[in-house]
Amino acid sequence: MKYMYTYDLMESARNTNEWLGASARAFASYPVFALSLNPVLPLMAAWGEVTERTFSRMVAKPDWGIRSxxxxxxxxxxxxxxxxxxxxxxxxxxxxxxxxxxxxxxxxxxxxxxxxxxxxxxxxxxxxxxxxxxxxxxxxxxxxxxxxxxxxxxxxxxxxxxxxxxxxxxxxxxxxxxxxxxxxxxxxxxxxxxxxxxxxxxxxxxxxxxxxxxxxxxxxDFGRRVTMGQLEHIAIQRVGFKYKGAGRLVYPGLLQLQSFMAMNAERHGKAFAEQIFRVARGEASDHDAHNRFYDEYLAVMDxxxxxxxxxxxxxxxxxxxxxxxxxxxxxxxxxxxxxxxxxxxxxxxxxxxxxxxxxxxxxxxxxxxxxxxxxxxxxxxxxxxxxxxxxxxxxxxxxxxxxxxxxxxxxxxxxxxxxxxx
Incomplete structure (x- = not known):
């Protein structure tokens, strides 16, 4: 697994999902669609907004945000x-x-x-x-x-x-x-x-x-089950050409995030579904409880x-x-x-x-x-x-x-x- 293409494949998947979210949000937000009163369109826009924000946060370093x-x-x-x-x-x-x-x-x-x-x-x-x-x-x-x-x-x-x-x-x-x-x-x-x-x-x-x-x-338990050779094979990748550390062997943050999410997959899935409906109803905000938590939780580093x-x-x-x-x-x-x-x-x-x-x-x-x-x-x-x-x-x-x-x-x-x- 120590190849650049595996690292770039994960980044490409993340980037594609961010693009899909942005596209869905933009498409469903055309003013002309408001005349149809179709309830699917607000849900599509909400899904796009939550999806775009989710996948964009994975490669952004959060600010400390402590002003005073x-x-x-x-x-x-x-x-x-x-x-x-x-x-x-x-x-x-x-x-x-x-x-x-x-x-x-x-x-x-x-x-x-x-x-x-x-x-x-x-x-x-x-x-x-x-x-x-x-x-x-x-x-x-x-x-x-x-x-x-x-x-x-x-x-x-x-x-x-x-x-x-x-x-x-x-x-x-x-x-x-x-x-x-x-x-x-x-x-x-x-x-x-x-x-x-x-x-x-x-x-x-x-x-x-x-x-x-x-x-x-x-x-x-995971550390005991897996040998060091197996761990190196499944976890280590080489940074792609997009970043300054190109060629460096790393344990990717996106791979770690998959492990984090899998440990409580049901709870995370429910949280994102509820957030989509909140956005659709106009009840969400930029710094609500969901965004405050996940803006930090999803921001991972290699x-x-x-x-x-x-x-x-x-x-x-x-x-x-x-x-x-x-x-x-x-x-x-x-x-x-x-x-x-x-x-x-x-x-x-x-x-x-x-x-x-x-x-x-x-x-x-x-x-x-x-x-x-x-x-x-x-x-x-x-x-x-x-x-x-x-x-x-x-x-x-x-x-x-x-x-x-x-x-x-x-x-x-x-x-x-x-x-x-x-």
Missing amino acids: IVGPDGQDHLVDVVKVVEKPFGDLVHFHVRRRSPMARKVLLVAPMSGHYATLLRSTVSSLLPDADVYVTDWHNARDIPVSAGKFDVEDYTLYLAEFMKVLGPDTHVIAVCQPAPLTLAATAYLAAEDPAAQPKSLVLIGGPVDPDAAATEVT MTAEFYLSTVERIFKNREIARNEFVVAGRKVDLGAITRVSVMTVEGANDDISAPGQCVAALKLLTGLSEDRKGHHLEPGAGHYGIFAGKSWRLNIRPLVLNFIDRAAGKPKAKIALASAQ
């Missing part, structure tokens, strides 16, 4: 997204709040590289901005990175994180969401051995597969083949971090070297991606860390998305995380801005 926040003085403060470190495969960006003094809390939010852009954490960033200076890892779409930039695997990812932590300094509090949890843990241990003074104050791991075997999910394959092989199959056998740049990373970084894990009781037990396993690996520096929270009734961006995050988990950060910094419990329950 309300400060403690009641005034709006504009927010600028500023690049602090620029690297070929990802940048470190800062959400700079104008006219605001530096905050006591400095947070590095490590975004997943698992098929979606870092903007998936938009609501997480928005909820943290009133109480902290927020920095985020903004990973690039592999299709847009020239082959000349070289490789990028789990070791490179870990070194990127270590560099970002060093740039921000030892007063940083790191929050890793989902996929990067084990690699962020490894990056912290790497710093503990290579540059102890650069270690962050605290580390919060949210719903990540530190030990995938601690609890089985569809993700872990991962480098070496990153995807090394994640499956080394994190899921060989469990190198769970066994404390992970190696970076030829050096074994000892998780026991972490002795002064406060570490908290967060899990959702109903998480079907990283099931309860996979993330909290990190605490047992921190043999050099005293128990008073460890914390854990299991959120009842919360699924995977809810523990970092949903109601559970806003109402319960976020205050706990900020209080943990304050304890790690040796500060008394501070007043935390209330998050909306909506």
Whole structure:
């Protein structure tokens, strides 16, 4: 499957569906057809509008869309997204709040590289901005990175994180969401051995597969059923000529999206059918609940083949971090070297991606860390998305995380801005 034609075939199918949607919408919207009062025409136009939007979003990077926040003085403060470190495969960006003094809390939010852009954490960033200076890892779409930039695997990812932590300094509090949890843990241990003074104050791991075997999910079962040779054959393709990364081996975002959609096909099908009828009745809007969710969910990015394959092989199959056998740049990373970084894990009781037990396993690996520096929270009734961006995050988990950060910094419990329950 490592051919350009398979990659271009998927892109051609996506592009054709986008064109069909636009054509149907335009055709059914001719004013002369309004005289017929045919109910099929509004439905055709609605189907075309939803279809065009759906397939166009698959290749567009969403905007952060965080224009301003309300400060403690009641005034709006504009927010600028500023690049602090620029690297070929990802940048470190800062959400700079104008006219605001530096905050006591400095947070590095490590975004997943698992098929979606870092903007998936938009609501997480928005909820943290009133109480902290927020920095985020903004990973690039592999299709847009020239082959000349070289490789990028789990070791490179870990070194990127270590560099970002060093740039921000030892007063940083790191929050890793989902996929990067084990690699962020490894990056912290790497710093503990290579540059102890650069270690962050605290580390919060949210719903990540530190030990995938601690609890089985569809993700872990798939990793066990498929050999690495089979996975490379069915999942890896070569970027086509349309993009700057032409010729680069990748795990395509469109292929990942198929997997995402297949996991809950009935629910997604119902959601799109209902949206078509809402559009036909004139009840939909550009930023309604359906479009807000799917504009982000459908926006997928390619991962480098070496990153995807090394994640499956080394994190899921060989469990190198769970066994404390992970190696970076030829050096074994000892998780026991972490002795002064406060570490908290967060899990959702109903998480079907990283099931309860996979993330909290990190605490047992921190043999050099005293128990008073460890914390854990299991959120009842919360699924995977809810523990970092949903109601559970806003109402319960976020205050706990900020209080943990304050304890790690040796500060008394501070007043935390209330998050909306909506």
